[in-house]
Amino acid sequence: MLNFDFYAPARILFGKGTQSQIGSLLKPHAKKVLLHYGGGSIKKSGLYDEVTASLLESEIPFVELGGVAPNPRLSLVREGIALCRKENVDLILAVGGGSAIDSSKAIAMGVFQEGDVWDVYEQSTAIEKALPVAVILTIPAAGSESSGDTVLTNEEKKLKYGYGSPRLRPLLSIMNPELFFTLPKNQIANGIADMMSHVFERYFTNTTHTDLTDNLCEAVLKTIMKNAPLVIADPKNYDAWSEIGFSGTVAHNGLVGMGREQDWACHGMEHELSAIYDVAHGAGLAVLTPAWMSYVYKDNLSMFVQFAVNVMGVSGSYRDPEAIVLEGIARLREFFNKLGLPAALKDLGIDEENLELMAKKSTGAAFDDESPIGSLKRLYWQDVLEIYKLVR
Amino acid sequence: MLNFDFYAPARILFGKGTQSQIGSLLKPHAKKVLLHYGGGSIKKSGLYDEVTASLLESEIPFVELGGVAPNPRLSLVREGIALCRKENVDLILAVGGGSAIDSSKAIAMGVFQEGDVWDVYEQSTAIEKALPVAVILTIPAAGSESSGDTVLTNEEKKLKYGYGSPRLRPLLSIMNPELFFTLPKNQIANGIADMMSHVFERYFTNTTHTDLTDNLCEAVLKTIMKNAPLVIADPKNYDAWSEIGFSGTVAHNGLVGMGREQDWACHGMEHELSAIYDVAHGAGLAVLTPAWMSYVYKDNLSMFVQFAVNVMGVSGSYRDPEAIVLEGIARLREFFNKLGLPAALKDLGIDEENLELMAKKSTGAAFDDESPIGSLKRLYWQDVLEIYKLVR
Numbered sequence: 001m002l003n004f005d006f007y008a009p010a011r012i013l014f015g016k017g018t019q020s021q022i023g024s025l026l027k028p029h030a031k032k033v034l035l036h037y038g039g040g041s042i043k044k045s046g047l048y049d050e051v052t053a054s055l056l057e058s059e060i061p062f063v064e065l066g067g068v069a070p071n072p073r074l075s076l077v078r079e080g081i082a083l084c085r086k087e088n089v090d091l092i093l094a095v096g097g098g099s100a101i102d103s104s105k106a107i108a109m110g111v112f113q114e115g116d117v118w119d120v121y122e123q124s125t126a127i128e129k130a131l132p133v134a135v136i137l138t139i140p141a142a143g144s145e146s147s148g149d150t151v152l153t154n155e156e157k158k159l160k161y162g163y164g165s166p167r168l169r170p171l172l173s174i175m176n177p178e179l180f181f182t183l184p185k186n187q188i189a190n191g192i193a194d195m196m197s198h199v200f201e202r203y204f205t206n207t208t209h210t211d212l213t214d215n216l217c218e219a220v221l222k223t224i225m226k227n228a229p230l231v232i233a234d235p236k237n238y239d240a241w242s243e244i245g246f247s248g249t250v251a252h253n254g255l256v257g258m259g260r261e262q263d264w265a266c267h268g269m270e271h272e273l274s275a276i277y278d279v280a281h282g283a284g285l286a287v288l289t290p291a292w293m294s295y296v297y298k299d300n301l302s303m304f305v306q307f308a309v310n311v312m313g314v315s316g317s318y319r320d321p322e323a324i325v326l327e328g329i330a331r332l333r334e335f336f337n338k339l340g341l342p343a344a345l346k347d348l349g350i351d352e353e354n355l356e357l358m359a360k361k362s363t364g365a366a367f368d369d370e371s372p373i374g375s376l377k378r379l380y381w382q383d384v385l386e387i388y389k390l391v392r
Numbered sequence: 393m394l395n396f397d398f399y400a401p402a403r404i405l406f407g408k409g410t411q412s413q414i415g416s417l418l419k420p421h422a423k424k425v426l427l428h429y430g431g432g433s434i435k436k437s438g439l440y441d442e443v444t445a446s447l448l449e450s451e452i453p454f455v456e457l458g459g460v461a462p463n464p465r466l467s468l469v470r471e472g473i474a475l476c477r478k479e480n481v482d483l484i485l486a487v488g489g490g491s492a493i494d495s496s497k498a499i500a501m502g503v504f505q506e507g508d509v510w511d512v513y514e515q516s517t518a519i520e521k522a523l524p525v526a527v528i529l530t531i532p533a534a535g536s537e538s539s540g541d542t543v544l545t546n547e548e549k550k551l552k553y554g555y556g557s558p559r560l561r562p563l564l565s566i567m568n569p570e571l572f573f574t575l576p577k578n579q580i581a582n583g584i585a586d587m588m589s590h591v592f593e594r595y596f597t598n599t600t601h602t603d604l605t606d607n608l609c610e611a612v613l614k615t616i617m618k619n620a621p622l623v624i625a626d627p628k629n630y631d632a633w634s635e636i637g638f639s640g641t642v643a644h645n646g647l648v649g650m651g652r653e654q655d656w657a658c659h660g661m662e663h664e665l666s667a668i669y670d671v672a673h674g675a676g677l678a679v680l681t682p683a684w685m686s687y688v689y690k691d692n693l694s695m696f697v698q699f700a701v702n703v704m705g706v707s708g709s710y711r712d713p714e715a716i717v718l719e720g721i722a723r724l725r726e727f728f729n730k731l732g733l734p735a736a737l738k739d740l741g742i743d744e745e746n747l748e749l750m751a752k753k754s755t756g757a758a759f760d761d762e763s764p765i766g767s768l769k770r771l772y773w774q775d776v777l778e779i780y781k782l783v784r
Contacts, residue, residue: 003408011398218607242651246651
């Protein structure tokens, strides 16, 4: 086990009706709130009315900024920063999924940046300050409700970068599984692939003596894999949604990756797809993850045997470990397939035109500044291109 | 899954050499520190010198109060409160195990109490304020390094009461497994029984649809059970200690019990043993837990089948679930036995004289104010007496 620093202070309020507490929960922390959200779905569902009624009841003034798109954009963030400064906002309330939360985090730190907030993403400089962010979660997937991470797309430069700081951990997040009932099935499936990837990126490691976090990773993965088909079959299944929602948080609050070298190559490779083709992050991960596994498993065969046996339930003769691994990967592909997730880049509308460009961007080779991605196996742009080609 | 409110803000710094960072870590938070610890072991090991050198290097003045005993006492807490007030201490640094930390938490809240701090334990009143507590952990067991809980013994009244508040969650806790190398084997075993009990108290529940926390509980228990024999066999095994230490924290930071009705009958029954006989908490739990299981399993047979199969590795014919359960409980007894833990009250020096008194105290019947303990099965004093008698 490696040395680690674990800090996950986001308070999670879970359960039926919890969104109606938002006003009283924020009252001690906020004089003026920015309500930040996506499209019209929260208005249609009545959530918008509930939230604003709760803020009014607690006499918390607010301004609002809707229009967050999947793969949230720098332009809207800049607008939010200007609005917060003008209106003296001191807390941002994200109502939505990862996109609304990540956009809120960008605004929260941007308010205190003298230069452009994009510089923080581009230069990965440590921030000193950020407004507090609170969350009412409507899409379990990104884990952003408890993490200190944000991912933003610069639509002019066609770049999608991530940034993390403990100062960006939400103050509190409300998770009521009932709010997930109206999600379309493809979005449910994308979210499931995303949260599974958050565990995979931490699970696959060359670090040894990691019993606890191995077991915790497997616990989260098995929970997701048991309940995912249930929410796809019946999006009003509260009990199954409870497991999926809570798992999405535990997958990404940091705990299950402590003391291990983490990988994150799949996220790196996927961000290039989203940056150019604006594909759903989870759908991109569902395509790339099994391909990545096929490409790297020989570098740590026993790690992949453990995955196949403990997570995918493969049994048989351990005298042929490679067969065990390949069966495990095949089962993961089949699992994604049954959820309705895509299996190839062409299913995402991605042809071969930009494969080399995306591979070179993923490692920085496109900017003459290459550093390999991943840690279980270090991947150069040629490796990434091979992985893209495996699932073109 | 039940509604829940999860908040675990204690920062955990884990690994080799981390204790030398204590001065710089506390500098932003403390003008004057109370160093609170037990006996001479931290002086003998050199830890005391390391910690004080780090505080001096960061120019943090400190006063100190040693002498915390296992089952920490109200009298020393009162002394600590007076010292903190006199010296204007604004942060308490506990160097030790659960006793030093729990005693520190009592002082931390007592400083702001107008009346006696024991009233807080006796009346369970919500506290408004407490000094921040930081921890350098030397005994992994109690989980107090991340919890908001404290247990204190009133030695005059022979009462041992617990109290909990989010305001008592430590600011930060340092965990370097090297600091555990000198623990005597019986103390190691007691600690293991204690942390396993923290999971058991959450795991055994009548709440349904608890996949994630079921799996997390089982993950922690399996990790502890794999690594416990390794640290008993070789108390200088850093890797095994890392698993045990980290497991002790995850067992009690709240996560694995979220959304479930929890039990806590064994803790309640054990506190009565410690209050009168001053036995080690973990040793008392090792005696009582299998007895409790034998007494209650019929009330939720399937929960105990799950325990026997998933945790204790029992297999066989599920057409005789009771046999599966009894084999699981027998294996737990055997596991404790191999660690050198006691199996009966008489091994703890407890005769039959006070069994009825302790049973009546545990439910409040001794004070004409009985409310049953436990939730998987509600236990009245007659039940507690039966359980004590099972292992007299």
